[in-house]
Amino acid sequence: MDKKAIKTFAIQARRSLIESIKLKLENLGITKDGVAEKMSQSTNEIEYYGDKGLSITGQDIRRRRELVARLKGMAKQEEWSDALTDLIEEVAYTWFNRIIAIRFMEVNEYLPSGVRVLSSETKLKVPDILREAFEIEDDLGGYSVDEHGIIQKALDTEDPTDMDAAYVILFTKQANALNHYLPELFEKTDDFMQLLFTPSYSSGVIKDLVDDIKEDDFDVDEGGQVEIIGWLYQYYNTEPKDAAFKKKKYLSSDIPAVTQLFTPDWIVKYLVENSLGRYWIRVLHDRGDERTSLQIAQSFNWQYFMPEAKQDEISTRADLSKKRVEEITFVDPAMGSGHILIYAFDVLLQLYQSEGYSRREAAQNIVERNLFGLDIDRRAFQLTYFAMMMKLRRENRRSFELQLHPNVFEVPSTSLELKDFSGAKDGSPIDSGNLSDVLGRFGAGKELGSLITFESSIFDDKLINKIVSEREAGQLTFEMSDQVNHQWELRNLIRVGKALSSQYTISVTNPPYMGSGKMPKTLAKFVGKYYPASKSDLFAVFMERLQHLTKENGIFAMITQHQWMFLSSFKALRERMSSWPIINMAHLGTRAFEEIGGEVVQTTAFVVQKQKLQGFIGTYERLVDFDSQKKKQQAFLTAVQNPNLNYVYRTKQTNFEKIPGSPIAYWASKKKLELLQYSSYRLQNILSAREGMTTGNNALFMRSWHEVQFFKISFLSTAHQIERDKTWFPYNKGGAFRKWYGNIWYVINWKNHGEAIQSNIDKKTGRIRSHNYNGKFGFREAITWSAISSGMFSARYSPTGFLFDSKGVSSFANDHTTLLFCLAFLNSNSSSSFLELLSPTMDFKIGQVLNLPLAKQHSPQVVELTESLISSSREDWNSFENSWSFTTNILLTNIAEHHRNWTVEAAFQQWQKEADDRFNQLKANEEELNRIFIDLYGLQDELSPEEEDKDVSVRRANLPRDIKAFISYFIGCVFGRYSIDTPGLAYAGGDWDASKYKTFIPNKDDLILLTDDDYFGDDRDVMTRFKEFLTTTFGSENLNENLKFIADALGKRGDSSEEQIRAYLRDDFFKKDHLSTYQKRPIYWEFNSGRNGGFKALMYLHRYDRNTVAMIRTKYLHPLQEAYERKLVQLKKFEENEQQTRQKNKYKKQITTITKELDELIKYDEKLQHVANLHIDLDLDDGVLVNHAKAQADTKILTPLK
Incomplete structure (x- = not known):
């Protein structure tokens, strides 16, 4: 397909x-x-x-x-x-x-009719229904005189217009004929x-x-x-x-x-075979069939059936020896387009045949007796209905004549009220609490769907039966114009209500997924009232509902998101589910659905027995590490044949109670369970942690550190002494996976002890929006980690001077040595293996982290290794300009340190060696820490100290990335942000100090042009400056070699190295690299005239003033216009004099391009003039997003920050 x-x-x-x-x-x-x-x-x-x-x-x-x-x-x-x-x-x-x-x-x-409607069986262009229109006239209900004439004319003339007119008639009549x-x-x-x-x-x-x-x-x-x-x-x-x-x-x-998702075929088979198939295998075993469950499954070709684990105790189940296949009922209460029901049809057909039924008789029984389905969506209901009827038609050619109605239902809403019915000929209102209840519950049927519940006795009400009875309908007094409609509508409500009030042998579904925050009001209120244990998400609500729909001793099966297995918000649901043994679970994780990429949707499929069985051992297939739908499917099939694989686990549900929070951590070993359950010494004994600050408005109070003027940032504040003349203070806010040190991006406005934050009031509620101000824990040395991660847990050392956010949890110890020991443990694979049990969803809450069992023995080597790891990670972090402790570019560091006149390639090779050495040493140190903690916890049989390269969070050399970083540093030197002569930031706001720049002088103006050619030959042109920079840093003798090395690393097209580098600077530097490097808060802004790129230039935000735009217009835009005009005249002359067609066409193309650029510049000039006349001032404290918009004054003169 x-x-x-x-x-x-x-x-x-x-x-x-x-x-x-x-x-x-x-x-x-x-x-x-x-x-x-x-x-x-x-x-x-x-x-x-x-x-x-x-x-x-x-x-x-x-x-x-x-x-x-x-x-x-x-x-x-x-x-x-x-x-x-x-x-x-x-x-x-x-x-x-x-x-x-x-x-x-x-x-x-x-x-x-047996005649095609949309196509031709013989592949003609005209559908067969047109050619055979008169042969199938009776099948289509006959034609009027006019219709007959239109069809005849079409067949006579074969004129397309006539044929179209006839086709409209025939298609419509066919659709109406199928209504029967x-x-x-x-x-x-x-x-x-x-x-x-x-x-x-x-x-x-x-x-x-x-x-x-x-x-x-x-x-x-x-x-x-x-x-x-x-x-x-x-x-x-x-x-x-x-x-x-x-x-x-x-x-x-x-x-x-938003809730319907077509379930992958293999997962449907897994759910049905392990529920309906398993139930029938039990029937056969109770009848005396001596084959194993796997042998029986194989006889039916049920590839996805997983046998149950061998039980320690003999559990008593209900005797099924007398169960007949006709008595088995199967429901999908969120059926969508019927995928699960259709496969259940196939399995039931097998069961009937094995009992001696013909396929024809079996199919009719399945539709009438076995299968049931419900959905709120009429379209889905119609398609399920159609699919069921097609399955029946395949087995019985005369099925359409039987007028069967499959037991699939659209859950309706109704606006009917009690007053719409009357009980006496004088029209007096009737009194029926049951009728009122039925109507009330279906009032929001389209929202609540299968969650609506009824006691079956409600439908035994005499008055309800009287109203819906055709025989007695005439004896009631209705509003005569509406009585028939009301009767039919109520009759449908009763049919659906009875389906909702019934219980079924087998219940299987892929339920809707919808978090409570996005639920419509009525639905949210309903689940909050009737499903408090599962109200956090609709899929969890359906877990409870499916259990209610299933008969005692029956089986229910689902595929859901896996949050319910782990999150504290589902703990009450897990407690309820603990009454019902999990027979089997295929824990799928991410990428179980081809249509859903990424790491967000994580799923699990499971089969549950609705019978309390003490000490039942469930089987669990851990498929989370297989990274595609196909690989997960194959891994499961392999596990069926070889159930002793290392990703197949067997455990009792009572073991989950030994883990704090009772997560469904089926992979927990006996040793880890003992440590988690019985350890008396935990991290919380020596480490305290606090959830960080919520500012109430991060856009207003938080900045990336490079957005603001550097001198306004405090780097020396402590818990005892805060720099009062500073505005911005370092702020930990989690971040991506990184161990030991780093993710230092943000600063927060804590001027006057956070006066602005602490007085920020919500206008609607009158309440202060911020909370958790760090208190006595602010500015202290700490361990910090990301509260929510898309990968492994990682902790970092945070020196004094930082405040911390709710997403950047911080923890504290009484002394430096204890802090480092705890940091070492948290970054070990022993800690990770415990956190996989306590926080499998990668939501690392304080309570879960502090609850980790801690070895009492402290190895002196641990602290020494940790100091080294922090130092290596700090060196790595500071090697790039994202860090405020960055000093100079890594390629130039090597020149200075080794006193060599190198090529760029040689400098890169030296950096590559140093980066590899650091990487390998850090990895060796981490593995040594792993070994120490594995020994301390006695986990030698479960864990190995080795780790993969991807889990080492310092960087190796990367030629394209590092060359781009070198170019970024060059741009910084052009604007004076950096200086070859001054380590670190030379200018990031405040007073300009010209003495910092001796070797390479920054541009006098706050602009550098990004053009397709050198139009001026001076410091306005970016390539002129870049060659000057390369000559200054690496010498003139290697200039061409260095240009080629850089161009090759960038991988751009061009006839020369200079053209390739120029193309990168013009087309890619800002949009592809600078924006991402600075997290869409760029310090260099790109002026951009539009699609044709007639004018592109970079400006350094920290050097901007109210006259910058006027300067750009007069000193750069106008001269560039003149240069374009001169080039246009020159190209036209070349084109006139050129005789060769190929070259002539090339000139024509260039003339077209530069003409478009000139037209664009004229319009751009008007925009710049408008902005220049406003003399806009910027306040860097407002941040890049605000200033970027403000500087344009509702025009589009800058490249968007996308």
């Missing part, structure tokens, strides 16, 4: 349908602004609408009136624009569903639906479907599956889903799009 092609088609089909429907509505005078009146020239027979004055006649006039009435009715419940959007979506998906259903049926020869056989999908078409969709076989959605999606993907005899309908549906919802995800809170109408 080509999912890429399917996705492309589905997304484009939705767009095409919607655009087509919108256009038809506009032509009918119906837009987001309302409904237009017919134009004055209209008559009773013809009406004109829209800007183009298009006409409608005959039946279309009536259809338009019905359409307008429908829209106005919808607009009573919502805004007009929303009503219009909803109707467009409804029409689009209705026809989309029908088109793909017809395609599936025609390919598999399931259409009652598949009434839930092919509902009788509202006339206005026909008005808004014109089927065409020669263009649009139908043609794209036939041309772009392989026929074999639909053909069940050629490996196709009815599941293609589910994939098409999921991909059809791609854009609505993406739009909804961007919302802070979902609407009830968003729920289907």
Whole structure:
């Protein structure tokens, strides 16, 4: 199945349908602004609408009136624009569903007429339904005289217009004819639906479907599956889903799009085979079948069945020897497009056949007796219904004549109230608490779906049965105009309510995922009241609901996000789940779904017995380390055949209670469980930790350190003495994985002891927005770590002088030696192995970290190694200009230290050696610490001291990165931020000191041009300055060699090294490197005239003043315009005199380019003049984001910070 092609088609089909429907509505005078009146020239027979004055006649006039009435009715419940959007979506998906259903049926020869509708069996361009229109007239319900004439004319003339007109008739009649056989999908078409969709076989959605999606993907005899309908549906919802995800809170109408995800085929098989399949194996064993469970599974070809672990104790289960297959009920309460139910159908078919049933009889029983499903989304319900009917049709050619209705349901909402029913002929109101309860619970059915619960006894109410009884309906008094509708609606509510009140042998689902913060108000309130243990996420709520839906001694199975296994917010849910033994769990982790990349969605699939079994040993497959859906699938299959692999675990659920918080840490060894349960000495005995500050507005009070003037930052504050004349103070805020030292990015406004932060009041509540001001712990030497990480835990040494954030937790000891010992332990793999149990979700809370068992013996070697590790990590951090302790570029450091006149290549090689030496030494020291702690904890049988290179967090040499860093340093020297003569920052605000610059003099103006050529030959040109810089630092004799080495490292195209470097500086330096290096808070800003790049230049933020833009305009832009004009004249002369066509065309291309650049510069000049006249002042304390916008005064003169 080509999912890429399917996705492309589905997304484009939705767009095409919607655009087509919108256009038809506009032509009918119906837009987001309302409904237009017919134009004055209209008559009773013809009406004109829209800007183009298009006409409608005959039946279309009536259809338009019905359409307008429908829209106005919808607009009573919502805004007009929303009503219009909803109707467009409804029409689009209705026809989309029908088109793909017809395609599936025609390919598999399931259409009652036996004639293709969308295509030709003999690959003709014209669909068979046109060629055989009169042969299948009875199947389509017959033709009127007019229809007969249109079809005959088309067949006679074969004119495309005539053929299209006939096809519209035939397609619509086929859709309406299928209503008799598949009434839930092919509902009788509202006339206005026909008005808004014109089927065409020669263009649009139908043609794209036939041309772009392989026929074999639909053909069940050629490996196709009815599941293609589910994939098409999921991909059809791609854009609505993406739009909804961007919302802070979902609407009830968003729920289907944001929660439906097509479950991978192998996971569906895992869930069904290990629940339904397992249950049947128990039936066979209770009947006396002596085969092993795996042997029985293999006889059914259940590849994903995992046998149960051998039990220490014999657990008593209910005897199933008399259970018949007809008695097994299977439900999916969040069925989506029916993927799970369809595979359950296949498995049940196997069971019936093994019991001696014919496939035909079995299929009918499955649809009528075994399978049940529910969903809030009508589209999903229709597709599940269709898929079930197609499975039935495959086994029984006469199934359409049986008029069967599968037990799948759309959970409805109702606005009916008790007052809509009356119990006496005089119209007096009836009194039925049960009826009122039913109506009330379905009031928000579209939001609550399968979470709605009923006691089954509620439906034994005599009055309810009387109302829904066809025989007695006439004896009741209704509002006569509505009585039939009310009766039918209530009848449907009762059918769905009975399904919701029932319990089932097997319950399996892939539930909706939705955090409580995004739940619609009604849903959030409901789950908070009725599902308090699981209210944090909808998937967890469904875990409780699935257990309720399952009969005692039954089995339920799910795939969910894995947070419930570990997070404290799900502890109450875990306690409830502990009553039911986990038979099997396939812990998938990330990348279990091809459609979801990244590390955010982490899942687990599991099978649970609804029976209290003491001491049950569950089996767990740890697949989290396999990094793709395919690899996880293969790893599971391998585990089935070899259950003793190192990623297969067996444990009792009672073991989880030995771990603080009771996480489902099934991989915990006996030794670790003992240490976690019985250790009396823990990290909290010698280390105290505090959650850090919440400023209430980081955008206002926090900056990257390089944004502000350097002299305003305090580096000498301590807990006892704070520098009162400073504004900005170092601030720990977590960050990426890095051990020992670093991630020092931020400063916070703590002037006057944080006066501004502590007085920041929320205008709505009147409360102070900030809290946790660090108190006596501020500015103390500490250990810090990232509270939330996407990878391993990593702790860093924080010297005195720092405040800390809630995301950069800090911990403290009474003395330096103890602090370093704790830091060493936290960064050891022993600590990591404990934290994998306590914090598997990478949310490293204080309580979990401090609860780590601590070895009482302190090795003196630990502190010595830790000092060395901190020193190495500090050296690495300070080697790059992200650090405020950066002194000079790494390539120039080597020249100074070794007193050599090297080439850039030689300098890089020396840096590479030193970086490798540091890396290898640090890795060796970390492995020695690992060995020490492994010995202290007695974990030699579980852990090895060796670590992978990826877990060593100092940097090795990287030629492209390091050359780009060298160029960045050069730019800094051009602007005076750095100086070859002065270690560290030479200028970052304050007073300019010219004495710091002797060897390489910065530009006088705060600008350097990034042009495609050297137009001036002076310090305005970036390559002129770069060559000067290279000559100054590495000597003139190696200039060309150095330029080539640098150009090769950058990998840009160009005829010469200079052109390649110039191209990098012009096109990539700012957007690709400087922005990322400085975390989208750049210190060099790029002036940019637009798409053609006529003017590009860099400016240093800290040298900006109110006259900078005026200076740029007069000293740089205008001279560059003149240079372009001179070049244009020159190129035109060259072009005139050139005889060779190739060269002549080259000149023409250059003339076109420079003409566009000149035109762009004229417009850019106007923008610069506007800004220059404003003389804008910037306050660096406001930060880059604010100043970047302010400096442009609502124009676009700078490259965006994206």
